[in-house]
Amino acid sequence: MVTQLLPEIGHFALILAACLACVQAVVPLVGAATRRPLWMSYAQPMAWGQFLFVLLAYACLTAGFMLDDFSVAYIANNSNSQLPWYFKFSAVWGSHEGSVLLWSLILAGWGFAVSLGARHLPRDMLARVLGIMGLISTGFLAFILLTSNPFARLLPDMPTDGADLNPLLQDIGLIIHPPMLYMGYVGFSVAFSFAMAALLGGRLDAAWARWARPWTNIAWAFLTVGIALGSWWAYYELGWGGWWFWDPVENASLMPWLAGTALIHSLAVTEKRGAFKSWTVLLSIFAFSLSLLGTFLVRSGVLTSVHAFASDPDRGLFILVLLGITVGGSLLLFALRAPRVRSTLGFHWLSRDAFLLVNNLILLVMMVTVLLGTLYPLVLDSLNLGKISVGPPYFNALFVPLTTLLCAFMGLGPSSRWKQMQGREIFRRLALSGVAALVIGGLLPLTLDIAWSASVALGLVIALWVVLPLLRDLWDKSASKAGRLAGLKRLTPSYWGMQLAHLGIAVTIVGVTLVSNTEVAENVRMTQGKVVTVGGYEFNMTQLGEYRGPNYLANRATVEVSREGKPVTVLHPEKRLFLASGMPMTETALDAGFTRDLYVAMGEKLDDGSWAVRIQVKPFVRWLWLGALLMGAGGVIAVLDRRYRRRVDPRPTSLTTEREVSV
Known part of the structure; x- marks a missing residue:
């Protein structure tokens, strides 16, 4: 009952x-x-x-x-x-x-x-x-x-x-991807709530930033891992073999991530220097508003995507009204209260403050780039001005130079000081790292047994430029009279989290660079007993038969893979037919490795009895998701810093209060 x-x-x-x-x-x-x-x-x-x-x-x-x-x-x-x-x-x-x-x-x-x-x-x-x-x-x-x-x-x-x-x-992707993504989306509501509460209470100071930072870091870590899981799920489930398609729904998750990345850096400046207070509040509003915008895009029915829920427009209108109230109300409150915020602390353009500000601006430009590329076709369609498609050429043409510029300032940040430092000091700290990045990045493709190209070398130089200054900074900060080990123990979880997150960016850049420039993909006809060679590997379909799953029937192939006559692996791609819905699906077979993936996906059965098969060799593709996991771990580790658990003076402070917090 x-x-x-x-x-x-x-x-x-x-x-x-x-x-x-x-x-x-x-x-x-x-x-x-x-x-x-x-x-x-x-x-x-x-x-x-x-x-x-x-x-x-x-x-x-x-x-x-x-x-x-x-x-x-x-x-x-x-x-x-x-x-x-x-x-x-x-x-x-x-x-x-x-x-x-x-x-x-x-x-x-x-x-x-x-x-x-x-x-x-x-x-x-x-x-x-x-x-x-x-x-x-x-x-x-x-x-x-x-x-x-x-x-x-x-x-x-x-x-x-x-x-x-x-x-x-x-698929297991549904089990883990949406909860992780939603934890990030919704987690930005905490940063938004802290920002609105600070405006309402007149406590827009360094203490507010310290309270909001751990919650923002955790939300950002969840969103980072959630996006990576979505990329991984699409990679092996859809049979295309791509890791990012610039799909509008994928873009809907990328936009709050970009705003959130700017937010966690802006919160650091507000906490440690008392600066960027108004900017930090705006980024809090942007991050959560973009999360709501993503919800509207997915559920309004305005998008056609494998990720979208095709719901009726009334639901989309409700979320659009909710989005309008949230954005309008928060911006109105900001307009009324923010003029009372006066940041009197200054900084020199050769300082960590300035480098973080430039990085924030670049991240915001990247976010606007994605926003325009996602919404512009929808606006044209809604106004009956024609249908256009904004795809990878647009995003790649803008994102590659913007990411290069972003990483250039990322390399400068860890080795710089707050407030001001001399140009010759920056040069002294970073000259060796810059030269090493150029030399190693230029020569590394030759040692990896891949064809040298300017784009591959540039990607590796950028990644090394992010990592080597981190190592130099770690070397400097671990210096101690008691020895290096004692110096390392003295470093805070917040510092280790920053190191790990930036390392994750570099690892992801390596993965993007190598898989985008060196992958090999071919569409071939295969029958039982046929051998094809792709990317130096021999693929032999030794068996082809039917298989029954719990709720589907499948044509299942056995593909033996070898290289230079030596066995490598055995793969089992499938073409499934689900019984209840009658819908066909491709089940990709993967041999995942640290330095390469072997990828086999069955297409349709052809008139002569053979099968259309897509075979790909994808170098270093796993580094994409490894980098995201490192970034997420860095965000979590940073939250373990003890200063986030300190009790604070409960007395209210005015909006004009400036507070200096020690680094």
Whole structure:
């Protein structure tokens, strides 16, 4: 009996969560404005209650998937009795309604985490932060209840079986990619809430930046890893063999990442120098607003993409209104309060402050480049001015020089000082690194047994220019009378996180450079017993037969790979036909390695009985995702710094206060 009522329990839990979110949004903010401690104290229990009820609703929907409750429309449209249990679990967020519920759960979870992890904040500051998060939660819970109810019933005409989950989504990528991506998207709501709370409370100082930094770093780390997982998923699942397609939905996740990258650097300057305060607030607004824009693009139906949820325009209009209220309201508050912020601290153009500012500007230009390339075709289409496609040529032509310029300043940053330093000192610190990067980058392609080209050499020089100054800075900072080991132990987690994140950028650049310039790909005809040579490897299709999976039939090939007569690996590419939907899918076979991937994907069966097969040899492609993992790890390690757990003076400070924090 209880299991039959799970949808009603889940729906009721969402209604209660929305009520608690409204209380969380209104009472603490009013209490902070009128200095009523009792009203401010409502923030934490409301955040806890909201999280518990959204979690209950999510658990009810998950149980419905596991129990094959096809009386629920969302489950009937996105599951099937033959679907393996682990795909039923991930099918909860496999389409629109469930993914928005997951978004709301993660948003409530972030609020719960802030209520526990930021208890050292002044009471009024915490009340304002949780109040702003309550406002955001209210909007998304209203969106679910009014337009995207995942518990809508099909009674009395319920189907005997479900329509099945989209075969593209029946993959481990669906299990891990969306939650990681949403953790990053939604995590920027915390940075946004801190910025709005600081403006409301008049505490836009170094202390505010220190409070916001760990939450921003964690969100950025999740988003970095989430984007990398999406790239990896598309790489092996779609059968194209590319790692980034400049798809509009991919761009929707890249834009907040670029803004978030600028934000974490701007927060560092605000914390340590008390500068860039207005700029930091704007970046907080941009990062979260771009996350909402990505949500609108994916769910409005304006995009055609393998990643997009084709939803009705009414839902897109609701999110567009929510986006407008968020952006408009936050910019209005910024316009009213920011003029009172006066940064009197100056800096020389030869300083770390200046280099970080230039990097921020470059990141913002990159973000605007992606924004224009993504929205311009949509605007033209909506105005009936024609249909155009903005693809890789546009993005690559702009991103390559911008990334080169960005990395040039990245190399300068770690070796520079705050406020001011002499030009000859910068030259002395970086001359050896620059010469070494040029020499090693120019000669390294010859040692890697790949064809030398200017683009390959340039990419390696850029990567080395990022890494070698880091090593020089590490050498200088680890100097100690007690020895190098003691000096290394003295370095903070924040410093190690910076080192690791910048190293991740360099590793990713190496991967992008080598795979883009040296990969080999061929489309061939293959039959049983035929051998083809691609990229120095021999591919022999030794067997071809049928195979039955849990919910699909497949044509499965056995391809033996050798090089110079020596066996390398055996691959099993498949062409699957899913029984419930009748949809065909390519299952790529991969032999992954640290320095190269072997990639075989079956296409269609040809008239003469042979198969179209795409074979690729992709050098160093794994370094793309290794670099992203290093970046994410760097963001997490930086949060372990003890200064983020210090208690602070609870007395409020004015917007004009300048505070110097030691490096």
